[in-house]
Amino acid sequence: MLKFIVKRILTMIPVMLGVSLLVFVILEMAPGDAAESILGEYADEQNLEALRDEMGLNDPLLVQWGRYVSDIVLKGDLGTSYKTGMSVTQSIFERYPTTMLMAFLGVIVTALLGITTGIISAVKQYSIWDNLATVFGMIGVSMPSFFSGLVLVFIFAQKLQWLPASGNYGWSYYILPVLTISLTSCATQMRMTRSSMLEVMRQDYIRTARAKGQTERKIILHHQLRNALISIITVIGTQAGILLGGTMIVEQIFAIPGVGKLLMDSISYRDYPMVRGGVLLLALSFSIVNLLVDLVYAAVDPRIRSQFSSGQKRRNTLRGKERSV
Amino acid sequence: MTGFRNFWRRLCKNRLTVFCLILFAILVLMVVFADFIAPYGWDDQDITRRNLAPCAEHLCGTDNLGRDIFSRILYGGRMSLQIGIYASVLTTVIGALIGSVSAYFGGKVDNIIMRFMDVFMAIPPMLLAIAIAAALGTGTLNTMLAVVISGIPMKARIARGPVLSLRSQEYIEAARAVNTPTFKIILRHIIPNIMAPLIVQTTLSISGAIVQVAGLSFLGLGVQPPNPEWGAMLSAGRSFLRDFPWMVLAPGVAMLLTLFSLNVVGDGVRDALDPKLKD
Numbered sequence: 001m002l003k004f005i006v007k008r009i010l011t012m013i014p015v016m017l018g019v020s021l022l023v024f025v026i027l028e029m030a031p032g033d034a035a036e037s038i039l040g041e042y043a044d045e046q047n048l049e050a051l052r053d054e055m056g057l058n059d060p061l062l063v064q065w066g067r068y069v070s071d072i073v074l075k076g077d078l079g080t081s082y083k084t085g086m087s088v089t090q091s092i093f094e095r096y097p098t099t100m101l102m103a104f105l106g107v108i109v110t111a112l113l114g115i116t117t118g119i120i121s122a123v124k125q126y127s128i129w130d131n132l133a134t135v136f137g138m139i140g141v142s143m144p145s146f147f148s149g150l151v152l153v154f155i156f157a158q159k160l161q162w163l164p165a166s167g168n169y170g171w172s173y174y175i176l177p178v179l180t181i182s183l184t185s186c187a188t189q190m191r192m193t194r195s196s197m198l199e200v201m202r203q204d205y206i207r208t209a210r211a212k213g214q215t216e217r218k219i220i221l222h223h224q225l226r227n228a229l230i231s232i233i234t235v236i237g238t239q240a241g242i243l244l245g246g247t248m249i250v251e252q253i254f255a256i257p258g259v260g261k262l263l264m265d266s267i268s269y270r271d272y273p274m275v276r277g278g279v280l281l282l283a284l285s286f287s288i289v290n291l292l293v294d295l296v297y298a299a300v301d302p303r304i305r306s307q308f309s310s311g312q313k314r315r316n317t318l319r320g321k322e323r324s325v
Numbered sequence: 326m327t328g329f330r331n332f333w334r335r336l337c338k339n340r341l342t343v344f345c346l347i348l349f350a351i352l353v354l355m356v357v358f359a360d361f362i363a364p365y366g367w368d369d370q371d372i373t374r375r376n377l378a379p380c381a382e383h384l385c386g387t388d389n390l391g392r393d394i395f396s397r398i399l400y401g402g403r404m405s406l407q408i409g410i411y412a413s414v415l416t417t418v419i420g421a422l423i424g425s426v427s428a429y430f431g432g433k434v435d436n437i438i439m440r441f442m443d444v445f446m447a448i449p450p451m452l453l454a455i456a457i458a459a460a461l462g463t464g465t466l467n468t469m470l471a472v473v474i475s476g477i478p479m480k481a482r483i484a485r486g487p488v489l490s491l492r493s494q495e496y497i498e499a500a501r502a503v504n505t506p507t508f509k510i511i512l513r514h515i516i517p518n519i520m521a522p523l524i525v526q527t528t529l530s531i532s533g534a535i536v537q538v539a540g541l542s543f544l545g546l547g548v549q550p551p552n553p554e555w556g557a558m559l560s561a562g563r564s565f566l567r568d569f570p571w572m573v574l575a576p577g578v579a580m581l582l583t584l585f586s587l588n589v590v591g592d593g594v595r596d597a598l599d600p601k602l603k604d
Contacts, residue, residue: 018444245451
């Protein structure tokens with residue numbers, strides 16, 4: 001198992017290097033360069049050229065990228081913001097906890113609400129609860145966060161005045177944003193849980209368990225849920241990615257000072273070191289979530305666990321992933 | 326043709342799917358014939374009639390510049406649906422080509438292409454789309470490009486799976502034995518055989534593409550005002566939410582109806598084309 005973890009972490013390194021290069025190339029396509037954003041539109045060509053030389057912007061892209069990566073690895077330095085002149089690393093890490101807390105709470109709410117409603121509606125298939133949950137699930141999936149967020153603000157902050165609409169000065173400020181980001185994923189989670197529970201329900205071992213007189217509760221929790229868990233966890237993993245990507249929108253709506261808001265502000269100022277650092281950090285967080293998901297797979301499914309200790313582990317984990325996609 | 330009739334019969338079995346198919350058809354027709362249906366132009370301003378609540382003359386009210394929201398929703402829907410449909414078709418086509426080439430050649434080619442895709446997939450799709458849109462600049466074409474690029478890796482992976490098992494089929498081997506050019510094998514023998522999952526993927530991803538486009542516009546990175554687009558309209562209405570909520574609710578509900586019907590139809594198409602997943 002330890003060997004698997006180490007190996008899995010090692011495979012993350014080339015991927016993250018690739019991500020940093022990709023982000024580098026993407027932002028290279030942007031109009032204007034660093035010198036122009038620092039000196040402004042009307043700077044004369046001589047000064048621009050001098051600054052470009054000083055910043056190494058005239059070097060080939062790969063050289064610039066190599067310098068960027070080595071700075072990150074050796075000094076933990078993500079560069080300096082064009083706008084504030086502050087260290088990107090520091091600015092981003094100041095805001096990182098807020099974003100992570102929100103994404104984390106989002107995942108928790110998604111998992112708790114989504115899985116429970118999914119189980120209930122699968123167990124009581126075709127009942128009124130199931131129909132209600134299915135319709136709500138469908139509506140939830142079809143409701144983008146920037147619309148549901150505004151609807152929640154309108155109802156709870158402006159009409160009922162129960163909760164604050166924007167800012168970040170305490171726990172009550174987290175309720176609406178977390179609800180907003182988890183609504184869509186909750187619906188997805190519910191639908192996935194329901195369908196995988198139903199799929200498992202028709203298996204022979206469930207009939208066997210019932211035939212030997214097992215209590216319904218035990219059948220549901222121990223036999224059905226356990227076997228449905230793999231696909232449920234997969235959804236949590238993908239949803240975590242969506243939550244991390246969605247923080248940009250939610251932080252914008254609720255004016256929460258997190259990495260997403262910082263990214264959007266930096267984009268409008270063309271502060272590319274900040275954009276680069278933010279994207280990189282969010283991508284890294286996403287990769288770590290995927291790593292955790294892979295580990296949890298192994299924890300819940302002894303079949304996967306045993307593959308890690310036997311010979312052909314990698315191919316089988318990949319196959320396991322494809323099956324669930 | 327029997328295949329299609331079979332598919333159609335199965336699709337029509339579910340009443341909700343039929344209802345949503347009709348709903349979606351109506352929405353599409355309204356959007357396509359916006360020129361005839363919309364009571365006003367998308368940028369017709371009447372300063373004397375600003376912020377009006379929904380009434381007989383203005384079905385969804387007017388916005389802060391005195392423009393008819395209903396007309397703007399129709400024209401905006403044209404934009405959203407167009408970009409969404411083009412983007413998801415393009416994504417699926419390119420993704421399928423990459424995925425099948427990768428799986429067909431296998432070995433090193435497959436390894437390199439898929440590791441490349443892994444890099445793209447390590448960035449959450451919305452974040453990738455935002456980064457691309459930020460670099461390319463705003464505008465309809467760039468927005469579409471951002472959505473397409475961020476969606477390709479997932480599609481490539483989905484297409485790769487079935488091709489891996491097709492590759493060793495006898496008829497592919499036969500085609501190879503008579504010296505059929507590789508690109509012809511992929512286009513004539515492999516792609517048609519993964520058509521069903523591809524169609525399912527396209528229908529399922531249209532709603533996702535619409536959401537992404539609207540999300541980018543909402544953040545100010547996509548379609549720019551004064552052009553009507555649902556996400557941009559939501560963003561513009563945000564500051565008037567408290568007093569004139571219809572500026573947000575009307576385009577939002579239009580989007581909700583579209584996405585809802587699309588999602589239900591997408592599920593229906595999946596169930597009808599893929600009997601394995603059917604109860």
